[in-house]
Amino acid sequence: MDEMRAQFEAERFLYREAKLLDERRFEEWLDLLTDDVRYWMPVGNLEGAGAPDGQHLSYFEDNKQTLMLRIKRLGTGFAHAEDPPSRTRHLISNIVVEAFTEAELKVSANFIVFRGRLETEEDLFVGRREDVLRKVDGQWKLAARKILLDHNVIGAKNLSLFF
Amino acid sequence: MHEQEFHQLVNIEQGLVSPRIFIEPEIYEWELERIFARCWLYLAHESQIPEPGDYVAAFMGEDPMIVCRDPQGHIRAFLNSCTHRGMRVCREEAGHTKAFRCPYHGWTFDTAGKLIGVPRLNDGYFRQLEKEKWGLIEVAQLATYKGLIFASWDPEAPSLDDYLGDMKWYIDLMVDRLEGGSEVIGGVHKWVIPANWKFAADNFVGDMYHVPVSHGSGLALGLISERDISRGFQVSVGNGHGRGGADQWDVESWSDPASPHLKFLYENREEITHRLGQQRAQILLAGHGTIFPNFSFLDIPGFLTFRVWHPRGPERMEIWSWCVVEKKAPPEVKNMMRLAYLAQFGPGGVVEQDDGENWSQCTLAMRGRVRRRYMLNYQMGLGRQQVRPGIPGQTSPTIWSEIGQRGFYRRWLELMTAPRWSDVNTGGESNGRDESPV
Numbered sequence: 001m002d003e004m005r006a007q008f009e010a011e012r013f014l015y016r017e018a019k020l021l022d023e024r025r026f027e028e029w030l031d032l033l034t035d036d037v038r039y040w041m042p043v044g045n046l047e048g049a050g051a052p053d054g055q056h057l058s059y060f061e062d063n064k065q066t067l068m069l070r071i072k073r074l075g076t077g078f079a080h081a082e083d084p085p086s087r088t089r090h091l092i093s094n095i096v097v098e099a100f101t102e103a104e105l106k107v108s109a110n111f112i113v114f115r116g117r118l119e120t121e122e123d124l125f126v127g128r129r130e131d132v133l134r135k136v137d138g139q140w141k142l143a144a145r146k147i148l149l150d151h152n153v154i155g156a157k158n159l160s161l162f163f
Numbered sequence: 164m165h166e167q168e169f170h171q172l173v174n175i176e177q178g179l180v181s182p183r184i185f186i187e188p189e190i191y192e193w194e195l196e197r198i199f200a201r202c203w204l205y206l207a208h209e210s211q212i213p214e215p216g217d218y219v220a221a222f223m224g225e226d227p228m229i230v231c232r233d234p235q236g237h238i239r240a241f242l243n244s245c246t247h248r249g250m251r252v253c254r255e256e257a258g259h260t261k262a263f264r265c266p267y268h269g270w271t272f273d274t275a276g277k278l279i280g281v282p283r284l285n286d287g288y289f290r291q292l293e294k295e296k297w298g299l300i301e302v303a304q305l306a307t308y309k310g311l312i313f314a315s316w317d318p319e320a321p322s323l324d325d326y327l328g329d330m331k332w333y334i335d336l337m338v339d340r341l342e343g344g345s346e347v348i349g350g351v352h353k354w355v356i357p358a359n360w361k362f363a364a365d366n367f368v369g370d371m372y373h374v375p376v377s378h379g380s381g382l383a384l385g386l387i388s389e390r391d392i393s394r395g396f397q398v399s400v401g402n403g404h405g406r407g408g409a410d411q412w413d414v415e416s417w418s419d420p421a422s423p424h425l426k427f428l429y430e431n432r433e434e435i436t437h438r439l440g441q442q443r444a445q446i447l448l449a450g451h452g453t454i455f456p457n458f459s460f461l462d463i464p465g466f467l468t469f470r471v472w473h474p475r476g477p478e479r480m481e482i483w484s485w486c487v488v489e490k491k492a493p494p495e496v497k498n499m500m501r502l503a504y505l506a507q508f509g510p511g512g513v514v515e516q517d518d519g520e521n522w523s524q525c526t527l528a529m530r531g532r533v534r535r536r537y538m539l540n541y542q543m544g545l546g547r548q549q550v551r552p553g554i555p556g557q558t559s560p561t562i563w564s565e566i567g568q569r570g571f572y573r574r575w576l577e578l579m580t581a582p583r584w585s586d587v588n589t590g591g592e593s594n595g596r597d598e599s600p601v
C-alpha cells in the first residue's frame with residue numbers, strides 16, 4: 001500500500017460511514033465496527049483532563065455491545081429524545097493518515113455535526129476524531145475511535161447521536 | 164410584581180402550581196435574590212480540594228465561585244470576580260495555586276482572599292489604597308457535611324445542620340455507609356438544557372412517576388428493573404428537601420457477581436448495618452432526591468451521581484453532574500460504577516437523554532400567554548401522607564406520589580414571600596407537612 005492508496009481508502013471509508021449515520025442506517029453502521037471496537041469520547045473540560053485513561057469521566061465509553069444497546073433503544077418506542085428522529089449531517093474533513101500498513105490505518109479527521117430536531121432545535125458539534133481502521137476479511141472496519149469535542153460545557157440537551 | 168402574588172402561583176393545599184414560575188423573567192429574578200442568594204447551596208466535594216492551595220470552580224446561582232483551601236487548610240469560597248473591575252480572577256476549572264492574579268490590571272489575591280498585590284501602588288495610588296478592604300468577596304457562611312461543601316450568602320440563614328435537618332439521615336445513606344465515606348471521580352459532565360432549573364429539581368425530588376414512561380426504553384432494555392422502581396415510598400423530608408426510593412432491598416440477591424457494586428455492598432453489609440442501623444440499612448440505596456433548592460442525587464444499584472442544576476435564565480439550566488463512589492471500594496468497583504453511570508446518565512446516557520427532551524418541550528409548550536393561565540397538577544397522593552415509625556419526614560403510601568414536589572414548592576413559596584430567614588418556618592411540627600390527613 002502506498003500513501004495515496006491509504007489516503008483514498010481512509011477517505012472512502014469515512015465518507016461512506018458518515019452517510020450511513022446521516023441516513024440512520026445504524027445496523028449497517030454497526031457492521032462497520034470490529035467486534036472489539038472501542039468508542040470513546042472523554043470529557044473535554046479541564047478538570048480531570050490528563051488523568052490516566054479510564055479514571056475520569058467520558059461522555060461515551062462504549063464497546064460493540066453497548067453501541068448495539070443504544071441502537072436497540074431507538075426501536076423500543078420509548079426513545080423520546082429521538083422520536084421523531086433527529087436530522088444529522090456529518091461533515092468530515094482534514095483527513096490525515098497518520099500511519100498505515102496493509103492491515104491497519106491510523107487516521108485523524110475533523111468534524112462538524114449538525115443536528116436539527118423538531119421545528120426549530122439546532123445543535124452544532126465540532127471536534128476531532130482519532131480512528132484506527134483495521135482490515136477484517138478484506139474489509140476496512142473501525143477498531144477504535146476517540147472523539148475529542150471542542151466544547152467544554154455541551155451546549156445541547158443531550159448527545160443522543162453518534163459521532 | 165408584589166410578593167403576595169406568589170400565593171396565586173403555588174397552592175399546596177390543592178396541589179396546584181402555575182406554569183408562570185417556569186417561564187417568567189421577573190419571577191426568575193426574584194428567585195436569584197430570595198432563593199439562590201439566601202439558601203445553602205452545594206459547591207463541591209472535599210475530595211476535590213484535599214491540600215492547601217487546591218481550588219475548584221463552582222457556581223452559586225449565576226455567580227461564579229472559587230472554592231479553595233487556604234494556607235491553614237480551611238475551605239473558603241469567594242466570588243470569582245476581581246474587586247477592581249470585576250474580571251474573573253481564575254479561569255481554570257480546578258488546580259493548585261498560591262494566589263490568583265487578575266489578568267486585567269494585575270491585582271493579586273491569596274487563597275484566603277486577601278489582596279496581596281497591586282501594581283502601581285506607589286505612583287498610582289500613592290499608597291492610599293485600603294488593601295484590607297478590597298479582598299475577594301467571600302460567602303457569609305460555609306460549612307461541610309460529611310465531605311459535602313455548602314455555602315450561603317445570607318448571614319441570617321440557619322446553620323447548615325438545621326438547614327439540612329432530617330435530610331442528613333438520608334444523606335448518610337449515601338456518603339457515610341462505609342468507613343472513609345465517598346469521593347468523586349475526576350471530570351464533570353456539564354451540559355445545558357433549555358428549561359427552567361426547577362424542572363430538574365422537581366423531577367429528582369419526588370418524580371418516580373415519570374420513570375416507566377420517560378425511561379420506558381431503560382425498562383425495555385432491562386437497564387431499569389420494574390420491581391425496583393415500583394416499591395417504596397416518597398418522603399417530604401422538610402425544609403423543601405425530598406427523597407424517594409425502595410423500602411426494602413432483597414440484599415441476598417446482591418451477592419450476584421454480575422453487579423460488582425452491589426456485590427461490594429453485599430460483602431460489606433455488616434459494616435453498613437452497623438453504621439446505619441438495621442432499619443436504615445434496609446432502604447440502603449436512597450433512590451432519587453433533591454436537597455433544596457438545586458442539589459440532587461441518584462443512588463441506585465450500580466452507581467451514585469450528584470448534580471447541581473445551575474439557573475441560567477428563566478428558560479435555561481446548566482447541569483454539572485458527578486459520579487460518586489465509596490472511597491474504600493476497590494479500583495475495579497469504582498471503575499464499574501463510573502462506566503454504569505456514564506452509560507445511563509450524563510448527556511450521552513441512554514436513560515438521561517430523554518429527560519432533557521421532556522423539560523425543553525414542556526417549556527416550549529407552556530410559554531404562551533393562555534397556557535400560563537392554567538395551573539399544573541401536583542395532586543398525586545394529596546392528603547394521603549403517613550408517618551412511618553423510625554423514618555424521618557412525611558411519607559407516601561406508595562412510591563407514586565407528588566408529596567416531595569409539594570414539599571419543595573411549599574418551601575419555594577415560603578422563601579419567595581419571606582423578606583428574611585426569620586420569617587421562614589425552619590423547624591417544628593408543620594415543617595415538611597403535606598396537606599392535612601384524610
Ligand code: FES
Nearest residue numbers: 245247248265268
Ligand atoms: S479588574 Fe482585576 S485588576 Fe483590574
Ligand SMILES: [Fe+2]
Nearest residue numbers: 373377378518
Ligand atoms: Fe428521569
